Amino acid sequence: MNISGINSNSIKIGQNPFQKVETDTSKTSFSNVLKGYLENVDATVKQSEKLAVKAAAGEVDNVHDVTIASQKATLALELTTTIRDKAVEAYQEMMRMQI
Numbered sequence: 001m002n003i004s005g006i007n008s009n010s011i012k013i014g015q016n017p018f019q020k021v022e023t024d025t026s027k028t029s030f031s032n033v034l035k036g037y038l039e040n041v042d043a044t045v046k047q048s049e050k051l052a053v054k055a056a057a058g059e060v061d062n063v064h065d066v067t068i069a070s071q072k073a074t075l076a077l078e079l080t081t082t083i084r085d086k087a088v089e090a091y092q093e094m095m096r097m098q099i
Contacts, residue, residue: 041076048073 048069055066 038080041080044069044076045073 048066051060051066051069054060055063060066
């Protein structure tokens with residue numbers, strides 16, 4: 001019978017054993033998450049603009065696709081603006097704190 005020792009892949013205290021843990025922190029840093037979100041918003045807005053140009057040129061068969069893309073872009077921008085406003089508000093609140 002072969003009994004293996006404790007290795008570096010063992011479960012840490014307080015870690016969910018069913019959750020996959022990324023060891024590369026560069027992929028999960030806040031700045032990378034924020035950058036990825038902003039890239040997705042940018043891609044959504046650009047796709048909406050492309051469809052709007054095609055619709056204006058009469059190259060779109062289904063107007064619903066243009067409307068849906070436009071609404072997605074609008075919602076993404078509204079969410080981004082709301083998140084920015086909340087972050088600025090939180091920053092200002094921290095600056096008002098007295099130590």
